[in-house]
Amino acid sequence: xxxxxxxxxxxxxxxxxxxxxxxxxxxxxxxxxxxxxxxSQLNTIxxxxxxxxxxxxxxxxxxxxxKLSLPIEVISDYILPAYVNKKxxxxxxxxxxxxxxxxxxxxxxxxxxxxxxxxxxxxxxxERAEANGVKVYSAEPGFQPRMALGYPLTTLILLLGELCNxxxxxxxxxxxxxxxxxxxYINDGKNLFEPYAKxxxxxxxxxxxxxxxxxxxxxxxxxxxxxxGEAFYIVVPESNHNxxxxxxxxxxxxxxxxxxxxxxxxxLRFDFLRSHFKTKQYTFTEHIVENFNxxxxxxxxxxxxxxxxxxxxxxxxxxxxxxxINALKKLLDEN
Numbered sequence: 311x312x313x314x315x316x317x318x319x320x321x322x323x324x325x326x327x328x329x330x331x332x333x334x335x336x337x338x339x340x341x342x343x344x345x346x347x348x349x350s351q352l353n354t355i356x357x358x359x360x361x362x363x364x365x366x367x368x369x370x371x372x373x374x375x376x377k378l379s380l381p382i383e384v385i386s387d388y389i390l391p392a393y394v395n396k397k398x399x400x401x402x403x404x405x406x407x408x409x410x411x412x413x414x415x416x417x418x419x420x421x422x423x424x425x426x427x428x429x430x431x432x433x434x435x436x437e438r439a440e441a442n443g444v445k446v447y448s449a450e451p452g453f454q455p456r457m458a459l460g461y462p463l464t465t466l467i468l469l470l471g472e473l474c475n476x477x478x479x480x481x482x483x484x485x486x487x488x489x490x491x492x493x494x495y496i497n498d499g500k501n502l503f504e505p506y507a508k509x510x511x512x513x514x515x516x517x518x519x520x521x522x523x524x525x526x527x528x529x530x531x532x533x534x535x536x537x538x539g540e541a542f543y544i545v546v547p548e549s550n551h552n553x554x555x556x557x558x559x560x561x562x563x564x565x566x567x568x569x570x571x572x573x574x575x576x577x578l579r580f581d582f583l584r585s586h587f588k589t590k591q592y593t594f595t596e597h598i599v600e601n602f603n604x605x606x607x608x609x610x611x612x613x614x615x616x617x618x619x620x621x622x623x624x625x626x627x628x629x630x631x632x633x634x635i636n637a638l639k640k641l642l643d644e645n
Contacts, residue, residue, distance in 0.1 A: 324536060324619055324629040325496075327457040331612060332490035334460025337450055339479055339486070342468050345427055345445055349473045352399050352425070355382045356390060358415040359403035359462065362455030363429075365531065366403060366462030368524035369611070373604060374470050375521075382470075388414040390422070398424045401469070403462040405455040407433020410642060427469065429462050454630070456535055459528075459611070467604065478604065485608045495609070499616025503624070505595050510624045512564045512593065513540035517583060519569040519576050520545065521602050525610055526568050532618035536629040539621065546579050557586060565594035568610075570602045 355378075357367030364386045371382045383391060388411050394400065400419040404412040407430040416438055419426050428439045431451040439446045447469075449461035464482055471478045489495065506512075514533055516526035526543035533541035544553050546569070565587060571577045580596075587594045599606050622629040 324454075324457060324622075327453050328615055328619065329492045330453070330457075331460050331492070331615075332486040334450070334458065335464045335482055335486040335489075338447070338461060338464035338468065339482055341448065342465070342479075344472060345469055347399060347425055347427075347473065349378075349380055351397065352380055352473075353395075353397040354393065355380050355399045355401065355470075355473075356385055356394055356424075357382065357401045357403070357466070358385045358390075358412055360386045360409055360411055361531065362458060363403040363405045363409065363412070363462060365524060365528045366459055366466055367401070368527060369463055369607065370466035370470060372521055372524055373467065373607060374474070377474050377476070378470055380473070385415065387411055390415055390418045394419065394422055394424055396423045396425075398422070399427065400424045401427045401429070401466065402435065403429040403466075404433070404435050405431055405449060405453070405458050405461070407431060407435035407437075409435075413438070429465050454632075456532060463608075481604050485605050488605070489608060489612050492612075495612045496616050498613040499618075500620050502595070502597070502613060502617045503620040506564050506593070506621070507624060509564055509593055510539075510621060512562050513542070514564045514566060516541070516543040516566045516568050517549065517580075518543055518545050519572070519580075521570045521572060522568045522599060522610075525599075525607065525614065526566075528611055529566075529568075529614040529618065532615055533621060535632060535635075536618040536627070537622040537625055538627045539625065546576055546583075550579050554583075557590065557592075560590075561592060563592070565592055567594060567596040568599070570599045572602060 359367055367384045371384060374382065402412050402416055413434055416435060420442055426444045428435055428444055429447045429449065430436050431449045436446055447465045449458060467478050467482065516529060518526035523545050530541035530543050533539050567580055567583060569580055584596060599610050619629055
């Protein structure tokens with residue numbers, strides 16, 4: 311298999327961080343300790359976090375869709391739902407530990423006397439957790455949050471597994487070993503990118519099903535931050551009841567059909583979209599995640615992360631810089 315060489319001054323920075331995905335998984339496995347909460351003690355789970363720290367919860371929610379009997383809600387805002395109470399488990403993730411929305415959720419969870427778990431490298435979140443006797447799962451510092459997904463996602467899988475009386479360490483170790491061979495995924499990312507190499511100025515729209523929805527969101531976030539490109543996602547079947555009515559004229563859009571074929575009726579809908587897009591000559595590719603599970607989910611995320619870096623390189627964008635985000639944070643800190 312040919313391995314693509316990394317070129318230019320752009321990918322080399324983020325690629326070094328992304329290569330550590332397997333090491334992040336290993337770190338969590340080696341340092342995980344039991345939280346000792348029981349599902350019988352709980353009536354709901356609320357996971358709070360934003361951006362690179364919040365996406366892990368959305369992915370974990372899908373992975374536990376058929377395993378956990380408790381409802382899981384993901385909040386990326388300042389306020390907890392009214393139903394959160396003493397029987398709620400609130401899991402808060404902030405890589406820096408200083409995300410103001412997540413800190414607000416922590417303070418509210420304390421007031422409501424909820425059970426709380428935190429995932430962070432430190433900062434104010436760790437300080438407040440330790441001051442209130444709240445369990446903290448640590449992540450290693452030195453990454454940009456969007457390049458540190460291995461920490462919250464692996465931690466959430468283990469702690470939710472504990473609530474199901476299931477141990478997923480062996481599966482996660484197998485996944486870590488597989489993605490440690492990152493050259494294969496760099497090449498996969500390049501292959502995913504190639505059909506779009508001549509249309510990099512267009513926005514990306516991912517068409518997902520319920521299982522791939524968080525992967526589509528993750529990839530959009532990576533395209534937005536790394537490649538400074540517009541990227542959005544829609545979900546079938548809901549989008550077939552509204553968005554499909556816009557598919558008549560031409561678009562300045564690259565479409566990606568990203569789905570699992572798990573439900574036969576949803577598969578029919580993707581069959582229609584594929585045929586329609588061909589007829590309209592829309593720019594699109596299709597990526598089907600066969601046998602959707604922990605392993606295929608991690609692998610798909612990893613491939614599309616590399617896709618975002620290849621796109622950043624092609625657009626000559628510095629994938630590290632986040633000038634607008636930093637300007638917003640400065641404004642928030644000053645007010």
